[in-house]
Amino acid sequence: MSKMATTQTEKLNVPSQVFDEMAKKYENGLGGAQNDIVRELLSHCKEAYPIVSASIIHDNACGPAVVTGEILNQGIVPSPQIFATDYAQGMIDITNSYKERKGWNTVTVQQMDGQALSFEDEKFTHSISSLGVFMFPDERKGLSEMYRTLKPGGWVGVTSWKDVRWPTAATSAYERLFPEAKEPMILPLAKNWMETDSCEQTLRNAGFRDVRAEVFPCINRQPSKEVGASIVAGFLRNVSPTAKAWDDKTWERYADCFCKLIEEMYSPLEDGSGVELKLYAIVTSGRK
Numbered sequence: 001m002s003k004m005a006t007t008q009t010e011k012l013n014v015p016s017q018v019f020d021e022m023a024k025k026y027e028n029g030l031g032g033a034q035n036d037i038v039r040e041l042l043s044h045c046k047e048a049y050p051i052v053s054a055s056i057i058h059d060n061a062c063g064p065a066v067v068t069g070e071i072l073n074q075g076i077v078p079s080p081q082i083f084a085t086d087y088a089q090g091m092i093d094i095t096n097s098y099k100e101r102k103g104w105n106t107v108t109v110q111q112m113d114g115q116a117l118s119f120e121d122e123k124f125t126h127s128i129s130s131l132g133v134f135m136f137p138d139e140r141k142g143l144s145e146m147y148r149t150l151k152p153g154g155w156v157g158v159t160s161w162k163d164v165r166w167p168t169a170a171t172s173a174y175e176r177l178f179p180e181a182k183e184p185m186i187l188p189l190a191k192n193w194m195e196t197d198s199c200e201q202t203l204r205n206a207g208f209r210d211v212r213a214e215v216f217p218c219i220n221r222q223p224s225k226e227v228g229a230s231i232v233a234g235f236l237r238n239v240s241p242t243a244k245a246w247d248d249k250t251w252e253r254y255a256d257c258f259c260k261l262i263e264e265m266y267s268p269l270e271d272g273s274g275v276e277l278k279l280y281a282i283v284t285s286g287r288k
C-alpha cells in the first residue's frame with residue numbers, strides 16, 4: 001500500500017478541551033524547542049522593528065506564555081505591555097500562575113478565540129502567534145484578526161512546523177499494523193504552513209508586506225526517549241480522528257509500535273543528560 005493511500009491530512013480542528021488537558025504536559029512535550037523557535041522569531045523582530053518599552057504586543061494563542069516569557073527575558077526596562085490570549089482555560093491558568101509568580105505587572109491575560117479577537121482595531125505594535133494561528137480551524141480569520149488589530153507599520157510574527165517528525169512515525173506504524181486498511185489514517189497537518197513559499201504567500205494574502213519565511217532547526221530535549229515518545233503518543237490519540245475512534249486495545253497495539261518508531265528517532269545528548277530530536281520549524285514575519 002502506498003503512503004498516499006494510508007495517510008490523509010485534514011485541517012487542524014482541535015477543541016480547546018484537548019489543550020486544557022494537554023496544558024501541563026505541553027511545556028515538557030516539546031522539550032524547549034518552542035522557546036528556541038520564539039527566540040529565533042524575536043531575533044527577526046529585532047532586525048525589522050525592535051520591541052521597546054512603549055511597544056504593545058499581542059501573544060496570540062500564548063499557550064504557557066512562551067512568547068511573553070521570552071520577551072520579558074530580554075530585560076527591556078520598563079517592560080512593554082503584553083496581552084497574552086488563548087482559548088484553552090488550562091493554558092490561561094498556567095499563564096496567570098506565571099504572571100503572579102514572576103510579577104509580570106505589564107501582562108494582561110485573557111481567554112479568547114484567536115478567530116474572533118475582542119481587541120479594537122490597530123491596538124498592537126507587534127502581533128505574534130508562535131505555533132498558534134497555523135493550528136486554527138480558520139487560519140484566514142485568525143490572520144485577518146491579527147491584521148485588523150495591528151497598527152499600520154506594525155510587525156507580525158508567526159511560526160509553524162515544517163517537520164515535527166511524529167507524523168512520519170504515525171504513518172509507518174499505521175502501515176505496519178493495518179496493511180490492508182481501506183481507510184487512510186487521518187492526521188491533522190497544517191498543509192499551508194509546511195513550506196516557506198506557502199507561509200509567505202499565506203501572510204501576503206492576509207495583507208502583510210515585506211514578508212520573509214525561513215526554516216529553523218530546533219531541538220526537542222527529553223530526559224529519555226520513552227518519555228519523549230509517550231508525550232507525543234498522548235497528543236496523537238487526541239488529535240487524530242482515526243486514533244480517537246479506536247478502542248483502548250487497538251490503541252495500545254498501535255501506540256506500542258508508534259512509540260518504538262519515535263524512540264528510534266531520538267539520539268543521546270552528548271553530556272549524557274538525556275536524548276534529543278531535531279525538529280524543523282518555519283519562522284515567518286512581515287509588516288502591516
Ligand SMILES: C[S@@+](CC[C@H](N)C(=O)[O-])C[C@H]1O[C@@H](n2cnc3c(N)ncnc32)[C@H](O)[C@@H]1O
Pocket residue numbers: 016019034038060061062063064065066067085086087088091112113114115129130131132135136137
Ligand atoms: C502548539 S501550542 C503553542 C503555544 C505557544 N504559543 C508556544 O509558542 O508554544 C498551540 C496553542 O494554540 C491555542 N489555540 C489553538 N486554537 C486556538 C484558537 N482558535 N484561539 C486561541 N488559541 C488557540 C492552544 O490552546 C494552544 O495553547
